[in-house]
Amino acid sequence: MNIQFKKGVLEICVLSVLAHKDCYGYELVAEISKRIDISEGTIYPLLHRLKDDGHVTTYLQESAGGPPRKYYRLTESGRKEEHEQKEEWTRFAASVNALLEGKNHAAD
Amino acid sequence: MNIQFKKGVLEICVLSVLAHKDCYGYELVAEISKRIDISEGTIYPLLHRLKDDGHVTTYLQESAGGPPRKYYRLTESGRKEEHEQKEEWTRFAASVNALLEGKNHAAD
DNA sequence: TTAGGTATCTTGTGATGCAAGATACCGTGT
DNA sequence: ACACGGTATCTTGCATCACAAGATACCTAA
Numbered sequence: 001m002n003i004q005f006k007k008g009v010l011e012i013c014v015l016s017v018l019a020h021k022d023c024y025g026y027e028l029v030a031e032i033s034k035r036i037d038i039s040e041g042t043i044y045p046l047l048h049r050l051k052d053d054g055h056v057t058t059y060l061q062e063s064a065g066g067p068p069r070k071y072y073r074l075t076e077s078g079r080k081e082e083h084e085q086k087e088e089w090t091r092f093a094a095s096v097n098a099l100l101e102g103k104n105h106a107a108d
Numbered sequence: 109m110n111i112q113f114k115k116g117v118l119e120i121c122v123l124s125v126l127a128h129k130d131c132y133g134y135e136l137v138a139e140i141s142k143r144i145d146i147s148e149g150t151i152y153p154l155l156h157r158l159k160d161d162g163h164v165t166t167y168l169q170e171s172a173g174g175p176p177r178k179y180y181r182l183t184e185s186g187r188k189e190e191h192e193q194k195e196e197w198t199r200f201a202a203s204v205n206a207l208l209e210g211k212n213h214a215a216d
Numbered sequence: 217t218t219a220g221g222t223a224t225c226t227t228g229t230g231a232t233g234c235a236a237g238a239t240a241c242c243g244t245g246t
Numbered sequence: 247a248c249a250c251g252g253t254a255t256c257t258t259g260c261a262t263c264a265c266a267a268g269a270t271a272c273c274t275a276a
Contacts, residue, residue, distance in 0.1 A: 002193070004262065005200045007232060008112025016208045026254050034212055035203040042233050044256055049232095066253035067241045085110070086208055092113050093201050095143040100124045100194055104142055112231065115263055134223050150264050152225055157263095174222035175272045 001037055010038055011046060012089055015074070015082035018056065024069035047072055055081050109145055118146055119154060120197055123182070123190035126164065132177035155180055163189050 010032070017023060017031050025043050032038045050056045055078035060068045074082065098104070118140070125131060125139050133151050140146045158164045163186035168176045182190065206212070 001200065002116050002196055003233060004116025005197065007115035007263080008110050009204055010233075013204065013207050016210070017212070020210055024254080025256095031212060032207065035207045036200075039234060040255080041235065041237095041257085045232080048256090063241090063253075065242050067239095067255070069254070088110055089113065089204065089208070092109065092144075093205070096117055096121065096197065097201070099121050099140065099143045100197070102124070102128055104125070104139060111264060115232085118264075132223080133225095147265060148224080149226085149266065149268095153263085156225090171222075171272090173273050175224070175270095177223070 006036065006038075009089065010036070010042060011050070012082070012085040013038075014043070014046060014050070015055070015078060015085060018072055018074045019079065019082050022071045022073045024061075024071050026069070028072075050078070053081075054078075114144065114146075117197065118144070118150060119158070120190070120193040121146075122151070122154060122158070123163070123186060123193060126180055126182045127187065127190050130179045130181045132169075132179050134177070136180075158186070161189075162186075 013032050013036065014028060017028060023031065025040070025047055028047075029038055029040055029043050047056065050072070051058065055075060056072045057075055058070050058072055060070055063069050121140050121144065122136060125136060131139065133148070133155055136155075137146055137148055137151050155164065158180070159166060163183055164180045165183055166178050166180055168178055171177050
């Protein structure tokens with residue numbers, strides 16, 4: 001898979017999964033990996049950025065067989081961001097598809 | 109527009125436009141900008157990369173009111189690359205869309 | 217001669233994904 | 247007791263690529 005395609009897209013993927021349910025980092029990797037390869041070295045810095053930006057809050061929860069899990073929950077700002085980025089992705093993907101199909105007139 | 113979304117995508121956009129007709133750099137910026145913002149500082153390094161990789165060849169042609177234009181033409185390798193990257197983009201976009209719609213089971 | 221449109225190119229900066237590895241918890245098998 | 251593997255979080259250094267800003271230069275028209 002082209003690594004460059006993922007730039008910026010993984011963020012909206014994380015926001016979108018979190019919009020459905022709270023997750024911990026390791027779980028997000030598993031969820032998103034069903035569709036798109038993503039590694040732990042990517043998810044943790046991304047989650048820290050989201051927290052710094054106020055789009056998520058965190059809480060710890062014990063797990064059965066392993067260290068405690070840090071769950072991430074969308075804030076109001078995070079939900080707004082998820083909505084906006086989703087729209088932006090949709091517009092962007094439509095533009096690219098139009099270009100690739102040769103429909104190269106802005107009105108199409 | 110989210111700059112990160114464009115990473116890697118502008119390359120397939122350029123290949124796709126060149127698949128329809130030979131273009132010079134300035135013209136490519138104008139063509140692609142109908143759909144997606146792209147600047148000259150992006151297109152020239154990108155075109156040099158494509159040339160280094162053997163995906164395009166170039167030829168000079170005089171212009172009426174300005175310096176000569178450097179036209180870019182796809183090579184056989186470039187056409188193959190255009191085809192492969194187009195498929196990869198389509199698969200990628202479909203995966204992202206499925207994720208954003210919550211259809212998060214690889215079989216969907 | 218000055219200004220602006222056309223056209224190519226380079227430099228430095230910023231964003232972000234990844235590989236690789238460190239750390240640590242826990243249960244199972246030897 | 248000990249080692250191992252699965253679970254879980256995190257950091258460091260690297261590579262890629264888009265962009266802003268600017269340099270260069272050609273030509274026409276005011």
